[in-house]
Amino acid sequence: MPRDGGPARLRLQQAALDLYAERGFDQVTTAEIAARAGVTERTFYRHFADKREVLFDGEKPLRDALAAGVADAPEGLAPLPTVLWTLRTVVVPVLEGNRAFSEPRHRVIAATPALRERDQAKQAVLTEALATALRDRGASESTASLAANVGMAAFGHATIAWLDHPDRSLDELIREAFEDLHTLTVPLAAVDDLV
Amino acid sequence: MPRDGGPARLRLQQAALDLYAERGFDQVTTAEIAARAGVTERTFYRHFADKREVLFDGEKPLRDALAAGVADAPEGLAPLPTVLWTLRTVVVPVLEGNRAFSEPRHRVIAATPALRERDQAKQAVLTEALATALRDRGASESTASLAANVGMAAFGHATIAWLDHPDRSLDELIREAFEDLHTLTVPLAAVDDLV
Numbered sequence: 001m002p003r004d005g006g007p008a009r010l011r012l013q014q015a016a017l018d019l020y021a022e023r024g025f026d027q028v029t030t031a032e033i034a035a036r037a038g039v040t041e042r043t044f045y046r047h048f049a050d051k052r053e054v055l056f057d058g059e060k061p062l063r064d065a066l067a068a069g070v071a072d073a074p075e076g077l078a079p080l081p082t083v084l085w086t087l088r089t090v091v092v093p094v095l096e097g098n099r100a101f102s103e104p105r106h107r108v109i110a111a112t113p114a115l116r117e118r119d120q121a122k123q124a125v126l127t128e129a130l131a132t133a134l135r136d137r138g139a140s141e142s143t144a145s146l147a148a149n150v151g152m153a154a155f156g157h158a159t160i161a162w163l164d165h166p167d168r169s170l171d172e173l174i175r176e177a178f179e180d181l182h183t184l185t186v187p188l189a190a191v192d193d194l195v
Numbered sequence: 196m197p198r199d200g201g202p203a204r205l206r207l208q209q210a211a212l213d214l215y216a217e218r219g220f221d222q223v224t225t226a227e228i229a230a231r232a233g234v235t236e237r238t239f240y241r242h243f244a245d246k247r248e249v250l251f252d253g254e255k256p257l258r259d260a261l262a263a264g265v266a267d268a269p270e271g272l273a274p275l276p277t278v279l280w281t282l283r284t285v286v287v288p289v290l291e292g293n294r295a296f297s298e299p300r301h302r303v304i305a306a307t308p309a310l311r312e313r314d315q316a317k318q319a320v321l322t323e324a325l326a327t328a329l330r331d332r333g334a335s336e337s338t339a340s341l342a343a344n345v346g347m348a349a350f351g352h353a354t355i356a357w358l359d360h361p362d363r364s365l366d367e368l369i370r371e372a373f374e375d376l377h378t379l380t381v382p383l384a385a386v387d388d389l390v
Contacts, residue, residue, distance in 0.1 A: 074389050077382075077385065079379060080379040080382070080383060081382050081383050081385055081386045084386045085389060085390060088390045089390060113316075116319065117312050120312070120315035120316065120318075121308075121312055121315065124315060142352075143379070145352055145355070146349065146375055146379065149349070149351060150345050150349060150376060150379070153341075153345045154341065154344070154345060156344060157337075157344050160340070161337060177341060178383050178386075180338065181383075182377075182380035182381070182383055184273070184275040184338070184341065186377070187272075187273040187275070187276050188275060188276050188279060188374070190272065190273075190276055191280050191283070194269050195283045195284060
């Protein structure tokens, strides 16, 4: 999502997103993105490695913000609640505050296999950052990894629901996803008698 | 994992895995895989699109097996328990029965970014297949998606733990991951007072 960087960088991101939404990712060239943003193609490549990366600018800042959020979470909070707390206080405000960009961005990614692959790689990086930060707070290796993986899965679920429900807030949907997560796990013990 | 197909196909898969484990995925050519398997490079390409796909042969059969497993799960079983039941009865026996191949395969994937991306895409396909099958059993769109996403996250966690604990069975680790999942969700309600 657009955040830091000069106006050229932000204009390039918006131009890319608009063009991908209009014509599909595969039909758009970096020259066209640059032209729409009013800069040269050379400027495009000064800011982004390729036309995929233009939509994944926020990975490192987001990774750092997640790690800082986990470190700052209230003392004594258990691992999965720490993930929920971090998502609600660090990630949700950014996405909610920039819905005009983040919503079409999610739609373009969902519709484009090459971008979905990149997004999955990003989720994996963020999951690993969360797990590391949870270990640094004292969670065991196994608990940290499970809480990070499952928390990110619930978060991914909530962001997709957000696209389908423009009337609802992401914060509400994330709370709901984690509540549902608890409800879903209650009848698990029954499986032992069936396998 | 090697399953159907003639001996040339199985030999190619084993040769590729051995070479990737010995020298690293990036250092191996399809010509070398073919030579190690005692076939021509042309035969390699008759069986696989490229040197990445040689390790992802089982995607379609596994997707179909997951869908069939969900459909066959005991009547009345709730969505997440259905996922656990399906993993334990359909997927675990295949992976456990073929640990000599599946374990080094997981290791090579974990060590190779290009293979990790492919593996993440495969997980996404399997998650979608699970969600569709859960909907066909009557789960709501939202519950089906959350149960599939979270169930696959717990499964991924268990398969990684399996690599690190050669003395433990995958079935045991999957049961443990889902049990831990329930434990992790218990203190979630505390977050509402903190955000």
